[in-house]
Amino acid sequence: MRDAFHRATSKPYTKMVSCATGLLLLALGLLACASAETEAPPLALPNTATSLPPSTPLPTQAAQIPEQRLLILEWPETIRVGDSDLILLTLEVDAEGNLTPTASIQGHQVKGEIFTVPNLYATHFVFAEGRLDISGLEVKPNPEIIESLQPGKRVKFAWSIRAEQVGNYRGMVWLHLVFKPKSGGIEERLALAAQRIDIRAVNLLGMSGNAARWMGVLGTLLGSLLSFDPIPALFGKLWKKKNECHPSRDQED
Amino acid sequence: MKRFSLRVWIGWVLILISLALLIWGFYPLEQKRRELRISPQDMQLPAIQEVIPHARCFS
Structure with missing residues (x-):
């Protein structure tokens, strides 16, 4: 009975202990990662601006075309x-x-330095x-x-x-x-x-640009001949009507 | 009168088709334009360190 009671109470206790240690390890791991991340940038990118003393000569530039x-x-x-x-x-x-000439950064101040x-x-x-x-x-x-x-x-x-x-x-x-x-x-x-x-x-219906233009010119001419033919006829009719209205003028002429 | 109007109709159709051909033939086509800025750094001779990474070791 006692053993059974012990087993019943010890199981959740061991579970709790294992969970707590697991969480602790996880937290330690996360902290280690975070500290590594925060520390990484200075290591990866050395601060050239502060490391360069004012008297340090600028690195040699490759010859270039000085135009934008x-x-x-x-x-x-x-x-x-x-x-x-x-x-x-x-x-x-x-x-x-x-x-603009390349500037060298010293601390937080930007100094323009002209170099050829x-x-x-x-x-x-x-x-x-x-x-x-x-x-x-x-x-x-x-x-x-x-x-x-x-x-x-x-x-x-x-x-x-x-x-x-x-x-x-x-x-x-x-x-x-x-x-x-x-x-x-x-x-x-x-x-x-x-x-x-x-x-x-x-292309247009198999026609090249030149062919289409020539066809257009020829078609316009032919179409004009066909469709504007009644215009002289219309004028002729108007002329006739005018003559009918004033027959005396024609006779005088 | 009927034959006469048919001839006029054909003439107008011909004119319309011909005008369409002329418009297609003379219509200015679209031109594309692309601009690219080039800085002096892009127009420079490669430095010796770029060609030979450990050039300083030899000098």
């Missing part, structure tokens, strides 16, 4: 079969481009190379066009495209920069942008 540019791509979404259209790629000088970025124009001949990759369309003059990139001047590439068949055409417009050292040496290429374009070629 705007790349504009214009293309027709739809073209008529047999007609040609233009794809334009312009590397414009961005007038709103705000070139090596100018690529001074050391290299810079070329912009535009390339149009599209299959199924006739491209003129060439899929690849190279233009010299001058400081403060825009570069424009134009391709004339023409579709011979109805369909959807997908292509890519690439822009590369080619740097050729003035002192001689190996030229370097830099892929600046690769943009996808989709062009749909359409």
